Amino acid sequence: MIFLPSLEHIAAVKVALTVYNDDIAHFLGEFIETYKYDPDNSFSISKRQEERIRERKKEIRIKLLTQLPESLVDRVVHILQPIVAEVHFWVRDHYDIIKHIQKRHITNNLCWKSEGTIDRIKTSKLLIQNANVNGELRFALAFAYFYEQDIYSQMFQSLTEKERERIYRNDSDLDVGFWMRWDRERGSSSWTYNAEDFEFDYWEEVITLLNYRCRRVRISSFYSDLNDRYDKRRILHSLWPHLSYVDDLRVCYYLSDKSERDKIFHNPRSPFESKTKDLLCSYIDWPLQTIFLDVVNQMWDRLTPECFEHFLSYIVHQKLSKSMEDFDYLKLFKDLWNRIPDNYKEQFDMETVIFSRALLRYDRKESTLSIAETLEKCRNLIIT
Secondary structure: OOOOOHHHHHHHHHHHHHHHHHHHHHHHHHHHOOOOOOOOOOOOOHHHHHHHHHHHHHHHHHHHOOOOOOHHHHHHHOOOOHHHHHHHHHHHHHHHHOOOHHHHHHHHHHHHHOOEOOHHHHHHHHHHOOOOOOOHHHHHHHOOOOOOOOHHHHHHHHHHHHHHHHHOOOOOOOHHHHHHHHHOOOOOOOOOOOOOOOOOOOHHHHHHHHHHOOOOOOOHHHHHHHOOOHHHHHHHHOOOOOOOOOHHHHHHHHHOOOOHHHHHHHHHOHHHHHHHHHHHHOOOOOOOOHHHHHHHHHHHOOOOOOHHHHHHHHHHHHHHHHOOOOHHHHHHHHHHHOOOOOHHHHHOOHHHHHHHHHHHHHOOOOOOHHHHHHHHHHHHHOOO
């Protein structure tokens, strides 16, 4: 299902990106400086960063109330959280390259879509075209996105002999050898280099290497080029989520035809490998929440009790417990709960039932506790 943002959504995003411009630069620098590899695919920040977000939201709210209608102000103010999450995941996915690029070059070239997500393609192309960025870094970025062969062929010709040698040796943080060997394997390369032949059949070696170096690759960049020689299911299930980009699962799904979707995402060889529930969780994240229930309806026949329980848990732990306010997640939780068949609910774990009962009874106007505090209270009861 295609997401089409409303005019109000687009307007709110435009204002938010303007008023939060300094915050974007701040968190960008902070995420690069404090980055540590985490195989998890969830958004997490420090208490100090959470406090900064709360304070900035208060400041911006006061400022905007004198200029905009209160309904629009509320939407703009709460967009800071998903904006910070976007920056977090962009830094995480590109860290091995952008850690070597001056912050000002990144902030000057960071592009956003009207829906409120970073335009990764446009941003990468601007950085690639930026002559102030080291040629080796630009070459690595071009390979990470698997752009047309002529783009990185021309860039390769522009590199100095020393820069080419560093790529050949493949001993730096910029592991573009992976991409160069893959490109030669598919017969696209127009240059000569000294790298050893790379047998792409031995995916265990590739995965071991990526795990060892805590390196992420953009699966969706080369997913469509995987022919019958390569097992897409095996590759996707081996690399996602701990070695891939945050949006890879959803993008690869769009790039697959119906038979591939059934084989790779919905009905893999093992039921434990099904990616249906993970795929739909991406529609609970900004900015797709408004169409989540519609997507659930579309895939209803593929959803198991485990899927529904996973959705509820995701809303509880990734949204409500973290006080995310870019959407009414409490209402989303209740609406989803009301759609789940009773015989499915009977199969849920006790933890899910306890959280659900508390949230279904929760009333913002009458409760003395916040939603996050209410869930923490439930969590303590479960532990004891």
